[in-house]
Amino acid sequence: MYQYSLSDLIQLDDYRWLVPRRGAMRTEALLFVDRALLRQVLKDISIAQAANVACLPGIVGRSLAMPDMHQGYGFPIGGVAAFDPEEGVVSPGGVGYDINCGVRLLRSDLHRDEIGDHIEQLINGLFTAVPTGVGARQKQHRLNQTTLKKVLTKGAAWAAQNGFGTAADLGHIEENGCLAWAEPNLLSDRALERGLAQLGTLGSGNHFVEIGYVDTIYDAAAAQAIGLFEAQVTVIIHTGSRGLGHQVCGDFIRLLQGAARRYHIELPDRELCCAPIRSSEGRQYLGAMAAAANFAFANRQMITSEVRDTFAMILGRGADALGLSLVYDVCHNIAKFEDHLVDGAKRQVLVHRKGATRAFPPHHPEVPEAYRATGQPVLIPGDMGRYSYVLVGADGAMAESFGSTCHGAGRLMSRHAAKKAARGHNILAELEEMGVRVRGAGMGTIVEEIPQAYKDVADVVRVVHEAGIARKVARLRPLGVIKG
Amino acid sequence: MARTFYRVVEHPADTGFETTAPDLAGLFQNAALALFDLMWETTPGEDDRMVNLTVSGGDLEELMVNFLEEFLYLLDTRQLVMNRIAIDTIEPQILTGKAWGHPVTAGRDQELLGVKAITYHQLFVGHTDQGWRARVLLDI
Numbered sequence: 001m002y003q004y005s006l007s008d009l010i011q012l013d014d015y016r017w018l019v020p021r022r023g024a025m026r027t028e029a030l031l032f033v034d035r036a037l038l039r040q041v042l043k044d045i046s047i048a049q050a051a052n053v054a055c056l057p058g059i060v061g062r063s064l065a066m067p068d069m070h071q072g073y074g075f076p077i078g079g080v081a082a083f084d085p086e087e088g089v090v091s092p093g094g095v096g097y098d099i100n101c102g103v104r105l106l107r108s109d110l111h112r113d114e115i116g117d118h119i120e121q122l123i124n125g126l127f128t129a130v131p132t133g134v135g136a137r138q139k140q141h142r143l144n145q146t147t148l149k150k151v152l153t154k155g156a157a158w159a160a161q162n163g164f165g166t167a168a169d170l171g172h173i174e175e176n177g178c179l180a181w182a183e184p185n186l187l188s189d190r191a192l193e194r195g196l197a198q199l200g201t202l203g204s205g206n207h208f209v210e211i212g213y214v215d216t217i218y219d220a221a222a223a224q225a226i227g228l229f230e231a232q233v234t235v236i237i238h239t240g241s242r243g244l245g246h247q248v249c250g251d252f253i254r255l256l257q258g259a260a261r262r263y264h265i266e267l268p269d270r271e272l273c274c275a276p277i278r279s280s281e282g283r284q285y286l287g288a289m290a291a292a293a294n295f296a297f298a299n300r301q302m303i304t305s306e307v308r309d310t311f312a313m314i315l316g317r318g319a320d321a322l323g324l325s326l327v328y329d330v331c332h333n334i335a336k337f338e339d340h341l342v343d344g345a346k347r348q349v350l351v352h353r354k355g356a357t358r359a360f361p362p363h364h365p366e367v368p369e370a371y372r373a374t375g376q377p378v379l380i381p382g383d384m385g386r387y388s389y390v391l392v393g394a395d396g397a398m399a400e401s402f403g404s405t406c407h408g409a410g411r412l413m414s415r416h417a418a419k420k421a422a423r424g425h426n427i428l429a430e431l432e433e434m435g436v437r438v439r440g441a442g443m444g445t446i447v448e449e450i451p452q453a454y455k456d457v458a459d460v461v462r463v464v465h466e467a468g469i470a471r472k473v474a475r476l477r478p479l480g481v482i483k484g
Numbered sequence: 485m486a487r488t489f490y491r492v493v494e495h496p497a498d499t500g501f502e503t504t505a506p507d508l509a510g511l512f513q514n515a516a517l518a519l520f521d522l523m524w525e526t527t528p529g530e531d532d533r534m535v536n537l538t539v540s541g542g543d544l545e546e547l548m549v550n551f552l553e554e555f556l557y558l559l560d561t562r563q564l565v566m567n568r569i570a571i572d573t574i575e576p577q578i579l580t581g582k583a584w585g586h587p588v589t590a591g592r593d594q595e596l597l598g599v600k601a602i603t604y605h606q607l608f609v610g611h612t613d614q615g616w617r618a619r620v621l622l623d624i
Binding site: 043044046070071072073074077096097098133137190193194198203204205206243246247249250253254257258269270271273411414415416417441442444445448484 | 492495496542545546549550553560561594595597599600601603605607
């Protein structure tokens with residue numbers, strides 16, 4: 001794969017770098033990065049991956065990459081690309097193995113001082129209530145196939161209708177927590193089997209539940225509209241579709257390897273396997289992907305219910321009395337049909353977001369009524385020691401990035417390098433010194449997720465704010481985390 | 485800690501391994517053991533059970549992905565952590581074999597790494613001057 005250097009790129013301004021067309025590229029790639037982040041990006045092959053995406057048939061506009069971009073599989077992490085429904089393709093690699101991995105933010109009426117003495121209990125309580133680690137199983141909510149298919153059809157609504165949330169929650173989830181075109185019958189037996197015991201589980205890797213508080217407000221009016229105030233206790237949940245989604249992705253990567261050959265699509269990378277959107281294979285993938293996405297929406301909803309129950313049990317007040325309500329839930333591994341303005345004309349495109357977040361601006365019809373004046377809330381988690389951000393979508397996102405922005409900090413070190421960096425350190429004690437209590441399924445994961453292993457998310461967020469594709473509202477600091 | 489039969493491949497976000505063997509069966513066996521060595525600290529026991537394996541794929545690389553995915557499926561659905569692998573027959577598009585292991589047991593099995601999927605990214609399975617070689621990257 002071509003290794004890009006600085007001299008290959010054209011700087012458009014402080015936050016935009018253009019990758020000109022070369023070879024089989026059908027369009028340019030645009031990177032939203034500043035010079036400092038670009039220096040990191042140039043160390044891996046993520047720019048070549050963004051260029052490879054630009055080679056795919058039917059791409060509309062530019063192949064885009066967000067400031068947290070880094071090397072992925074096929075698509076770069078942080079990649080966004082839109083495709084024409086008639087001429088374009090859909091690629092499982094543009095969504096990822098963890099279909100509808102995403103983040104949700106809960107607010108509360110609690111001041112951080114009110115839970116100061118209870119953090120350890122809350123973290124231990126969450127660690128007990130939410131199964132963590134690879135292969136984690138939820139013994140309390142094991143499903144049968146009939147019920148699982150209802151989950152795959154209805155998404156978060158299934159959870160809310162079965163006592164794991166409220167109708168109000170659903171209005172505060174991207175797509176109201178359900179992709180209506182889901183086709184559960186397209187999932188393999190293996191995918192279904194993997195999902196039976198995994199609803200309401202966190203999983204492994206960088207997935208987490210984090211209790212934190214609002215430490216800085218940048219935009220008072222937007223914060224008020226979202227329901228945030230200084231020192232307020234918050235909870236972030238980051239997880240996805242678990243083994244069910246991984247199996248769907250794997251199944252369709254296998255199927256689509258052949259489809260690319262059948263439809264004479266030249267693949268610059270095997271992980272970019274794809275099929276025409278209107279082909280049988282393309283439609284099947286989209287139906288199965290939507291079902292897996294619904295599983296992820298339901299999964300985060302179930303964990304939300306566990307969070308509410310844990311807080312209520314330990315603090316001795318019901319979740320309603322604690323004001324534990326859902327601010328918003330966003331997907332960051334997804335492909336969806338959306339309307340966008342392209343060359344001045346409104347048209348439907350299939351937007352792939354691989355490690356990128358939808359960021360619709362104020363007055364967009366798909367933004368919930370409560371946020372119509374501020375824009376859609378966007379949640380950008382950082383590493384487990386520093387901070388996370390709440391943003392809102394901005395007009396620039398519709399003009400330039402198919403309504404998308406970044407999704408996180410992006411790794412700075414490989415996992416191996418992180419382990420080396422952590423040698424000789426008592427990571428748990430050091431995090432506690434920073435005011436963060438951590439419990440995890442395995443020390444291996446915690447060590448690999450040390451704060452130093454990630455870019456400073458503030459650098460990433462500054463770029464999207466300054467570039468006008470999202471707007472900073474508040475910063476959250478962690479108090480306690482459970483890790484997968 | 486990586487054993488001598490494989491080498492960890494650095495990746496900015498994830499991880500992977502390279503392994504070699506004099507024959508194809510040994511290569512696949514090493515790959516499965518490398519996967520488990522990265523994922524779990526485990527010890528064999530008398531209660532280990534045997535699982536029969538039959539895996540197919542369009543070519544050697546797809547066969548490797550499907551073979552390793554088989555273990556992620558067994559882990560998710562039956563909680564099985566494997567510690568011994570035997571390949572009985574192998575051709576470019578199908579293999580049969582056996583794996584021995586036990587359900588994850590607290591105190592006996594320590595999770596080191598959660599693997600979501602086996603990827604095709606920079607995947608290589610082939611014969612080189614040094615014998616059979618495989619490079620596999622894992623989605624974490």
